[in-house]
Amino acid sequence: xxxxxxxxxxxxxxxxxxxxxxxxxxxxxxxxxxxxxxxxxxxxxxxxxxxxxxxxxxxxxxxxxxxxxxxxxxxxxxxxxxxxxxxxxxxxxxxxxxxxxxxxxxxxxxxxxxxxxxxxxxxxxxxxxxxxxxxxxxxxxxxxxxxxxxxxxxxxxxxxxxxxxxxxxxxxxxxxxxxxxxxxxxxxxxxxxxxxxxxxxxxxxxxxxxxxxxxxxxxxxxxxxxxxxxxxxxxxxxxxxxxxxxxxxxxxxxxxxxxxxxxxxxxxxxxxxxxxxxxxxxxxxxxxxxxxxxxxxxxxxxxxxxxxxxxxxxxxxxxxxxxxxxxxxxxxxxxxxxxxxxxxxxxxxxxxxxxxxxxxxxxxxxxxxxxxxxxxxxxxxxxxxxxxxxxxxxxxxxxxxxxxxx
Amino acid sequence: xxxxxxxxxxxxxxxxxxxxxxxxxxxxxxxxxxxxxxxxxxxxxxxxxxxxxxxxxxxxxxxxxxxxxxxxxxxxxxxxxxxxxxxxxxxxxxxxxxxxxxxxxxxxxxxxxxxxxxxxxxxxxxxxxxxxxxxxxxxxxxxxxxxxxxxxxxxxxxxxxxxxxxxxxxxxxxxxxxxxxxxxxxxxxxxxxxxxxxxxxxxxxxxxxxxxxxxxxxxxxxxxxxxxxxxxxxxxxxxxxxxxxxxxxxxxxxxxxxxxxxxxxxxxxxxxxxxxxxxxxxxxxxxxxxxxxxxxxxxxxxxxxxxxxxxxxxxxxxxxxxxxxxxxxxxxxxxxxxxxxxxxxxxxxxxxxxxxxxxxxxxxxxxxxxxxxxxxxxxxxxxxxxxxxxxxxxxxxxxxxxxxxxxxxxxxxxxxxxxxxxxxxxxxxxxxxxxxxxxxxxxxxxxxxxxxxxxxxxxxxxxxxxxxxxxxxxxxxxxxxxxxxxxxxxxxxxxxxxxxxxxxxxxxxxxxxxxxxxxxxxxxxxxxxxxxxxxxxxxxxxxxxxxxxxxxxxxxxxxx
Numbered sequence: 001x002x003x004x005x006x007x008x009x010x011x012x013x014x015x016x017x018x019x020x021x022x023x024x025x026x027x028x029x030x031x032x033x034x035x036x037x038x039x040x041x042x043x044x045x046x047x048x049x050x051x052x053x054x055x056x057x058x059x060x061x062x063x064x065x066x067x068x069x070x071x072x073x074x075x076x077x078x079x080x081x082x083x084x085x086x087x088x089x090x091x092x093x094x095x096x097x098x099x100x101x102x103x104x105x106x107x108x109x110x111x112x113x114x115x116x117x118x119x120x121x122x123x124x125x126x127x128x129x130x131x132x133x134x135x136x137x138x139x140x141x142x143x144x145x146x147x148x149x150x151x152x153x154x155x156x157x158x159x160x161x162x163x164x165x166x167x168x169x170x171x172x173x174x175x176x177x178x179x180x181x182x183x184x185x186x187x188x189x190x191x192x193x194x195x196x197x198x199x200x201x202x203x204x205x206x207x208x209x210x211x212x213x214x215x216x217x218x219x220x221x222x223x224x225x226x227x228x229x230x231x232x233x234x235x236x237x238x239x240x241x242x243x244x245x246x247x248x249x250x251x252x253x254x255x256x257x258x259x260x261x262x263x264x265x266x267x268x269x270x271x272x273x274x275x276x277x278x279x280x281x282x283x284x285x286x287x288x289x290x291x292x293x294x295x296x297x298x299x300x301x302x303x304x305x306x307x308x309x310x311x312x313x314x315x316x317x318x319x320x321x322x323x324x325x326x327x328x329x330x331x332x333x334x335x336x337x338x339x340x341x342x343x344x345x346x347x348x349x350x351x352x353x354x355x356x357x358x359x360x361x362x363x364x365x366x367x368x369x370x371x372x373x374x375x376x377x378x379x380x381x382x383x384x385x386x387x388x389x390x391x392x393x394x395x396x397x398x399x400x401x402x403x404x405x406x
Numbered sequence: 407x408x409x410x411x412x413x414x415x416x417x418x419x420x421x422x423x424x425x426x427x428x429x430x431x432x433x434x435x436x437x438x439x440x441x442x443x444x445x446x447x448x449x450x451x452x453x454x455x456x457x458x459x460x461x462x463x464x465x466x467x468x469x470x471x472x473x474x475x476x477x478x479x480x481x482x483x484x485x486x487x488x489x490x491x492x493x494x495x496x497x498x499x500x501x502x503x504x505x506x507x508x509x510x511x512x513x514x515x516x517x518x519x520x521x522x523x524x525x526x527x528x529x530x531x532x533x534x535x536x537x538x539x540x541x542x543x544x545x546x547x548x549x550x551x552x553x554x555x556x557x558x559x560x561x562x563x564x565x566x567x568x569x570x571x572x573x574x575x576x577x578x579x580x581x582x583x584x585x586x587x588x589x590x591x592x593x594x595x596x597x598x599x600x601x602x603x604x605x606x607x608x609x610x611x612x613x614x615x616x617x618x619x620x621x622x623x624x625x626x627x628x629x630x631x632x633x634x635x636x637x638x639x640x641x642x643x644x645x646x647x648x649x650x651x652x653x654x655x656x657x658x659x660x661x662x663x664x665x666x667x668x669x670x671x672x673x674x675x676x677x678x679x680x681x682x683x684x685x686x687x688x689x690x691x692x693x694x695x696x697x698x699x700x701x702x703x704x705x706x707x708x709x710x711x712x713x714x715x716x717x718x719x720x721x722x723x724x725x726x727x728x729x730x731x732x733x734x735x736x737x738x739x740x741x742x743x744x745x746x747x748x749x750x751x752x753x754x755x756x757x758x759x760x761x762x763x764x765x766x767x768x769x770x771x772x773x774x775x776x777x778x779x780x781x782x783x784x785x786x787x788x789x790x791x792x793x794x795x796x797x798x799x800x801x802x803x804x805x806x807x808x809x810x811x812x813x814x815x816x817x818x819x820x821x822x823x824x825x826x827x828x829x830x831x832x833x834x835x836x837x838x839x840x841x842x843x844x845x846x847x848x849x850x851x852x853x854x855x856x857x858x859x860x861x862x863x864x865x866x867x868x869x870x871x872x873x874x875x876x877x878x879x880x881x882x883x884x885x886x887x888x889x890x891x892x893x894x895x896x897x898x899x900x901x902x903x904x905x906x907x908x909x910x911x912x913x914x915x916x917x918x919x920x921x922x923x924x925x926x927x928x929x930x931x932x933x934x935x936x937x938x939x940x941x942x943x944x945x946x947x948x949x950x951x952x953x954x955x956x957x958x959x960x961x962x963x964x965x966x
Contacts, residue, residue: 021533028537035545382548384463387456387540 011042011064011091020066023100027070030108031389032115034382036070047197047237055199062089063190063356068104072111078320078376080114082107082303083284087190087345110304113317120305120321120373126268126277127369128261131342133280133302135359138250140300141328142175143359144350146207148218148226148243159328163213164225170334171211172254178204179231179246190345190356191246198233198241205230210253217243236353244352250361252337261338262308264365268335269310278369279306279315302371320374330369338363443586444639450586452539453477453633460547461635464509469555473517474510474577476634477543478784479503479530480825483592487600488622492608494600495620499592503530504825507546509554510577516565517576519808520737523557526550527825561737568738578807578815580787582637587781590627590643594674599623602680606651606687613691614956615698616655621687623649625674626924630784638786646777646926647674649683653690657698660948661894665693665869665877670920673775693878696891703879703895707941710855711865711897712848712882712933719919719929720870722837725902726762727929729755730794731819731830732803732810742811746902747800751812755800755902757909759840762795764804766818766833771930777920778833778928785820785828792817797840798906804830823924837931839912848913848935849882855937856884863890865941874900875944898940911935 024038045061066086073079084103088094095103129137144150151161160168169175179193179202193202198220207215218226219233219241233241256264262279269277281304300323306315341360348357385392444450457475465471480503487497508525511518526546531538603621610619627645632638650668657663667690669677678686713721729747741748747755756762766780766789782788785807794802805813806820806828821831843851852864861884868878875896880889913933921927 035541379552380466382545383466383551384459384544384548387544388537390459 011040016040016091019097022097023068023104026101026104027108028388030112031386031392032072032112033070033108034072034386037067039065039067039069041065041067049195049197049199051199057195057199059193059195061193064088064091064094066094068100068107070104070107070111072115073379073381074115074319075381076119076376077378077380078119078374080111080303080319081284082110085345087188089188093188114304114319117317117319120318120371122372123278124368124370125272125274126265127280127366128265128277128308129280129364129366130282131338131340131361131363132344133283134250134337134361134364135248135342135344136283137300138175138361139245139248139344139348139357139359141331142169142208143177143217143245143248145328146216147245147350148216148223148232149221149351150243151216151223152221160213160216161224166213167211168213169208169211169331170254172252172336173208173211173334174206174251174253175208175248176204176206176251177217177232177246177248180204181247181249184247184249184341184343184360187343188345189247189343189358189360190347191248191358193234193246196229196231196233196241197235198229200229200231200233202231202246205232217245219243234352234355236355239351239353242350242352244350244355245348245357245359248357248359249341250359252362252364254336255339255362256336258338258340258363261363261365264336265308266310268365268367269308272367274310276307276309278321278371279308280304280321281306320376321371322374324370324372330366333367333369335365335367337361337365440584440586440639444584444641447586447631447641448534448536449479449481449539449631450633450639450641452536453479453543453631454639455536456540456543456547457633457635460509460544460551464547464551466551466555470511472509472511472551472554472635473513474508474635475547476508476632476638476786477547478506478508478822478825478828479631480506480822481589481629481631482824483590483627485592485594485596485599485625486623487596487603488620489600489603489607490618490620491610492604494604497596497600499596501532503532504528505530505543505546506822506825507543507550509547509550511551511554511558512576514577514579515573515575516562518554518558518561519576520561521557523554523561524827526553565737570738574734574809574811575814576808578809580636580638580785580807580816582634583640583782583786583788584638585640585642585782585788587640587642589629589641590645592625592627592645594625598680602683603649605680606683609684609687609691610653612688613695616653616691616694617952617956618652618654619691620653621649621651621683623647632782632784632786634786636786638782640782640786642780642782644777644780644926645672645674646920647671647677648920648922649677651683651687651690653694655694655698656949656951657893658951659702660950661698661702661946662949663694663697663893664871665690665697666871667869668922670777670922671775672777672779672920672926676775697878697893700891700893703892703941703943705943707865708938709859709861709864710852710935710937711867711939711941712852712935714866714868715913715915715917715931715933716919717867717870717876718837718931718934719917721874721900721934722835722931723919723921723929724874725900725905726756726837727832727835727927729902730762730800730802730804730832732805732808732813733830734808734810743803747803750800751803753800754798755906756795756798757906758798760795760909760912761793761797761838761840762835763791763793763838764819764832764835765791767791768834771834771836771918772916774918775920776834776918776928776930777926778835780833783816783818783820783828784822784925785816787816787818787820789818789833792819794835804832806830821925831925832927832929834928834930836916837929838916839932839934842912842914842932844914845933848911848933849887851911852882852935853884853887856882865939876941879941894944894946895941896944898942900939904936904939908936908938909934910937 020038027036042064049057068084217232218230220229234244235241284301302321305321632640648670652666654664729745735741804819807816820828822828856864863881866880867876871877
């Protein structure tokens with residue numbers, strides 16, 4: 001029997017209502033940001049678990065999340081969105097007003113640049129993923145496929161079911177899931193818990209060691225050769241627990257300094273004789289805070305993608321990039337990684353509901369990644385200018401600088 | 407067909423238009439006040455600003471400008487709580503402000519109001535921040551216009567494939583209305599009410615056979631705003647307070663039994679006091695015991711059945727209300743309206759001693775608040791009393807601004823349940839009998855009828871559950887008139903045919919029944935008697951009782 005004491009919520013509702021009003025008002029000065037929201041969600045939960053086997057677990061949970069979302073639409077109808085999320089268990093864990101203002105200004109600048117950025121062209125070539133992008137990529141492409149129950153359903157792809165003790169990743173990569181870990185580089189991790197939702201103590205589970213598949217994320221539903229839970233049976237209240245990720249962490253032994261990654265990308269572009277490589281600065285999966293929508297367990301949506309030219313030209317922002325082909329195959333095309341681990345915290349939706357998770361990874365260089373143009377709505381931007389900007393002429397908002405060079 | 411019960415409708419329509427054209431709504435002084443009220447309301451100001459901007463400028467290349475735009479704002483504040491077995495389960499206080507923007511292309515005859523062209527809903531800021539409100543209105547209008555344009559071209563293509571032999575306008579013309587009422591506010595002490603729920607539900611302890619016992623409340627207050635490009639500006643507040651107690655159990659043979667008495671009113675003072683509510687809870691416990699010990703009904707009965715006023719309101723709500731709404735069939739379909747009375751205009755639908763009138767303009771009846779009261783409907787049309795059934799004959803449908811054949815204008819019954827589409831719905835629907843009897847007379851009529859037919863007993867139904875199944879049903883014995891509670895019955899063929907042909911008497915005891923949910927509606931009806939109705943045994947599977955008894959009522963709380 002274990003009981004964990006929970007700290008009382010220290011958030012002042014009144015104070016935070018004022019804050020999010022202020023943060024949300026910052027977007028008013030941007031006529032091209034058609035809609036934006038700032039949301040604070042504070043959840044304090046206590047879950048109780050008892051079973052006829054003698055388990056008694058009481059688990060408190062406290063999570064506060066600040067989500068800033070801004071939307072615009074390109075002239076051709078493509079909807080563009082930027083989301084920044086911050087998580088903390090105490091008010092002072094959130095960014096200061098100055099930091100947040102800077103973030104929002106960056107979001108606004110990104111969107112302004114994206115609105116006028118050229119559309120992505122079909123491309124197959126070298127790509128560099130930032131740590132956050134790589135983390136989401138691993139969560140979606142690898143993490144979900146290592147969930148135990150996916151190894152037994154008739155309808156499941158069972159990509160990894162028969163690959164135990166076989167290489168599935170380059171030899172310099174290891175992946176584990178560790179819900180016992182509270183922070184990485186001082187960043188709190190969302191997928192931390194002491195016991196899973198079936199009363200099993202959490203533990204660090206090596207999933208892939210030096211590229212070799214070793215284990216799955218197990219709930220108490222056994223699969224061939226894995227008869228026991230490893231503390232990953234998770235659920236949202238009301239759903240049946242299944243094997244889920246907690247804190248997924250990708251480690252590498254083939255590292256270059258982050259500052260050298262760009263040069264490595266350019267080398268690879270030159271080596272393959274491609275006109276450019278792609279740099280995925282940020283991506284958005286079913287993993288992010290689109291909790292109002294249906295779980296999109298395996299989607300990876302790149303949002304900030306740059307063309308990096310080998311001839312010294314400035315990088316060029318492109319929009320509407322969709323990763324295609326078998327994302328899994330691209331996992332074996334990782335050449336090397338950066339030296340700094342980045343954390344992506346979010347809410348993951350799947351059959352057993354929405355659960356908080358994190359994924360952490362260093363930046364990664366892929367020898368090959370296939371992308372195509374994303375299909376998008378053809379709805380035009382608003383016809384009339386935004387309230388407060390009536391003197392402007394509607395959708396023909398002057399584009400500041402085509403190409404969004406940086 | 408009558409409006410206000412006096413003027414034949416075809417004349418009324420003419421007179422109404424003529425008189426309105428001459429003097430639109432009252433004298434000048436209150437209008438000045440109304441204008442001042444409208445100007446001081448930040449929501450109305452924001453809506454008006456975007457309305458005039460959109461009306462003047464909204465235009466896409468190769469697409470018509472809108473001929474009509476409306477905004478409907480639905481500001482709802484709710485307090486919900488429930489307690490079970492003496493303990494509070496949940497309590498929530500929520501506030502939400504929604505907008506519906508409707509943009510119509512084309513003209514009144516053929517417009518874009520179909521499928522995705524029926525408007526856009528979004529969440530409005532709760533702060534009275536005009537710019538923030540306008541921003542949402544701006545986007546909703548833009549999207550509604552684009553959707554309307556797409557829906558309109560699809561509709562025109564579809565209409566080309568159909569023979570529409572008696573075209574009815576798509577959108578009824580209506581005179582502008584200006585009416586600024588007070589806003590509604592939810593002003594309750596949550597502790598008082600949650601305590602009352604907790605205390606009432608502790609009475610389950612007196613009867614271990616009761617499997618669930620809960621009490622819940624829903625208090626909803628609404629402030630609604632409406633503006634359109636025809637010049638209508640309205641604002642009104644309304645409220646709805648409801649408390650429900652629910653108990654369920656199984657009889658010794660496994661039959662599931664449930665009761666859920668409720669109290670609903672537009673005036674919070676009409677809800678029971680904690681003492682009264684406690685008494686009601688004890689009565690519910692007693693009723694549950696009587697019910698599970700009651701005999702099961704005979705396999706079949708055919709004969710007179712007396713409905714209490716409570717049961718009658720439920721019955722009329724289910725059987726009459728859906729059929730008197732003027733709802734337009736899909737394009738190309740020749741029917742006047744949908745529902746069982748589609749072809750019953752000017753035909754008899756009820757016995758000739760019953761008339762049905764909807765009067766949203768009444769606030770009180772016999773001192774009871776009427777939940778379905780309003781001055782202007784959710785499409786900005788002024789409400790008036792409408793005779794729906796005159797001496798048994800259907801003379802009118804309740805209709806909003808979507809006309810149906812022979813009913814080209816709204817009679818002020820376009821209503822909304824939130825930010826969705828408006829549709830026809832009653833306000834306060836009165837079932838009035840021209841000949842009435844006292845409760846005692848009705849019982850005697852029932853017994854006389856039984857004697858004539860050689861029946862040992864008749865039936866009296868006190869309350870109904872879902873799908874008009876009787877919950878508190880009594881045999882009334884012919885020999886001595888005593889009433890005996892029974893269980894496990896359903897009616898067979900309790901339908902509009904039975905209402906038309908077999909309803910023979912009505913009581914002098916009209917009951918105000920404020921209905922659950924949105925839009926707020928009220929049914930007022932007396933007891934009624936059928937001279938023939940079939941009551942038969944329900945064909946339900948019976949489940950086993952719980953394997954072991956409920957937790958001991960005396961046990962204290964044990965530590966974890």
